[in-house]
Amino acid sequence: MLLSRLSLTHFRNYHHLEMAFDSSLTLLQGQNAQGKTNLLEAIFLLATSKPIHAGQEREIVGWQAVDEPIPYCRVAGEVQVDGRTLDLEVILTPRGDGVNYTKQIKVNGAPKRSMDLIGLLRAVLFLPEDIKLVDGGPSERRRYLDVALCQIDREYCRALSSFQRVLLQRNSLLKSLREQDARPSAAGVDAQLAFWDEKLVQHGALVISRRNNFLVELQQSAAERHAELSGQREQLTLHYLPSFNPGPHSDQEFELLRDGLMTTPAAAKLDAGAVAGLYLRKLATRRAREIAAGTTLYGPHRDDLRFLANGRDLRTYGSRGQQRSAALSLKLAEVSAMTGATGSAPLLLLDDVMSELDAERRAMLLTVINDVPQAIVTTTDWEDFSPELRQRARRFRVYSGIVEAVD
Ligand SMILES: Nc1ncnc2c1ncn2[C@@H]1O[C@H](COP(=O)(O)OP(=O)(O)O)[C@@H](O)[C@H]1O
Numbered sequence: 001m002l003l004s005r006l007s008l009t010h011f012r013n014y015h016h017l018e019m020a021f022d023s024s025l026t027l028l029q030g031q032n033a034q035g036k037t038n039l040l041e042a043i044f045l046l047a048t049s050k051p052i053h054a055g056q057e058r059e060i061v062g063w064q065a066v067d068e069p070i071p072y073c074r075v076a077g078e079v080q081v082d083g084r085t086l087d088l089e090v091i092l093t094p095r096g097d098g099v100n101y102t103k104q105i106k107v108n109g110a111p112k113r114s115m116d117l118i119g120l121l122r123a124v125l126f127l128p129e130d131i132k133l134v135d136g137g138p139s140e141r142r143r144y145l146d147v148a149l150c151q152i153d154r155e156y157c158r159a160l161s162s163f164q165r166v167l168l169q170r171n172s173l174l175k176s177l178r179e180q181d182a183r184p185s186a187a188g189v190d191a192q193l194a195f196w197d198e199k200l201v202q203h204g205a206l207v208i209s210r211r212n213n214f215l216v217e218l219q220q221s222a223a224e225r226h227a228e229l230s231g232q233r234e235q236l237t238l239h240y241l242p243s244f245n246p247g248p249h250s251d252q253e254f255e256l257l258r259d260g261l262m263t264t265p266a267a268a269k270l271d272a273g274a275v276a277g278l279y280l281r282k283l284a285t286r287r288a289r290e291i292a293a294g295t296t297l298y299g300p301h302r303d304d305l306r307f308l309a310n311g312r313d314l315r316t317y318g319s320r321g322q323q324r325s326a327a328l329s330l331k332l333a334e335v336s337a338m339t340g341a342t343g344s345a346p347l348l349l350l351d352d353v354m355s356e357l358d359a360e361r362r363a364m365l366l367t368v369i370n371d372v373p374q375a376i377v378t379t380t381d382w383e384d385f386s387p388e389l390r391q392r393a394r395r396f397r398v399y400s401g402i403v404e405a406v407d
C-alpha cells in the first residue's frame with residue numbers, strides 16, 4: 001500500500017498543492033508555521049477521515065477559501081493497493097448556516113461513508129505531543145485507540161459509531177427521566193431503559209472486547225521496545241481500565257487493577273458475548289444511579305488505559321523521558337500490530353519528532369523507517385538526518401504553504 005499522489009485545495013495554509021510521492025522515504029524541511037504538520041494532517045485525514053486533534057472540522061478549511069464564491073476544502077489522494085489505484089477524496093462544503101461544513105467522502109468518485117474510507121490508506125502518525133498519551137487525559141487515549149483500531153477492524157468502527165449514536169439517545173432519555181424524577185422500577189421506565197440498554201450493550205461490548213484484545217496484542221512488543229530504550233531497566237505494562245469489570249478478573253482483582261495495585265500485564269483476551277452479559281447486569285443494577293446522574297455512567301466512553309514502568313504509574317511518577325519512551329513504544333507496537341493484522345505495513349508519518357528525541361530513541365525510529373515501505377518525515381533541520389538517509393530520500397522544502405523539490 002503506497003500513497004502516490006496528494007492534491008489539496010484550500011486545506012489550512014495550502015491554497016493548491018499537487019504532489020507526487022514516488023519513493024519510499026520523503027523528507028520535508030521547513031521553518032516553523034510553514035505547513036509541515038498541515039501536510040501530514042491532510043494525509044492523516046485521508047486515512048482516518050479526521051483531523052489530527054479533536055475539534056471542529058471546519059478549522060481545516062483554508063481561511064483564504066472564504067473569499068471564494070463557494071468556500072470549500074478538498075483533500076484528495078491516490079493510493080496503490082495490490083496493483084490497483086484508489087482515488088480517495090474528502091471534501092468540506094459550507095452548510096446554509098454559514099458556520100458549519102458538510103463532509104463528503106468519495107472513493108473512486110463514488111460517495112461513501114467515513115467508515116468505508118477508513119482502512120484503505122492506513123497510517124501511523126508520530127507527533128512531539130504523543131507524550132500526552134501518557135500524561136494527558138483519558139479522552140486522548142480513547143481517541144488513540146479508536147483511530148488505531150478503526151483502521152484495522154471494520155467491525156470495531158461500525159460498532160463504535162453505533163454505540164455513539166445509541167449513547168446520545170440513551171443519555172437524553174436518562175436526562176428526561178431525571179427531570180421527571182422517575183423511579184427505575186416504574187413499568188414504562190423499566191421497559192424504555194431495557195430497550196436502550198440492550199442496544200448500548202450490543203455495540204459497547206464489542207468495543208470493549210476489541211480494545212482489551214488490541215492492548216493485549218500490543219503489550220509484548222511495546223514492552224520490548226521500552227526495555228530496549230531503558231537499557232533493559234524498565235518493564236512496561238499496559239493496563240486497560242474500563243468503567244466496570246468486563247472479565248476475566250474477579251471483582252476483587254478488578255478493584256486492585258483500578259486502584260493501580262496490580263502490576264502484572266493483562267494477558268487474557270475477552271469475548272464480546274461474555275462482556276455483554278456483565279455489561280447488561282451492570283446497567284440493570286445501576287439504574288437509580290444513572291437516572292440520578294441523568295447520563296450513562298458505564299461503557300467504553302468512560303474507558304481509560306494506564307502505563308506502568310516497573311509497576312509504577314507513569315502518568316503520576318514517570319519522568320518526561322520515561323513517558324516519551326512509553327508513548328513511542330506504544331506507537332511502534334501499533335505499527336507491528338497493524339502490519340500483522342492486515343499483512344502490509346502502514347504509511348509512517350513522522351512530524352518533527354527527531355529533534356525531541358535523544359540518540360537512542362532516534363535510532364529506534366530510524367530502524368522502523370527502514371522497515372516500512374513508505375515514510376514521510378518532517379523536520380526543521382536537515383542535520384537531524386544522516387547524509388546517507390538524506391541521500392536516499394526525496395527531499396522537499398516547505399515554505400508558506402508551498403512545497404518545492406530540493407535537488
Ligand atoms: N484553516 C487555516 N487556514 C489557513 N491557514 C491556517 C489554517 N490553520 C492553520 N493555518 C496556518 O498554518 C500554519 C501552521 O502550519 P503547520 O503545518 O502547523 O506548520 P509547521 O511547519 O510548523 O508544522 C500557521 O501559520 C497557521 O496560521
Ligand SMILES: [Mg+2]
Nearest residue numbers: 036037351352
Ligand atoms: Mg509542525
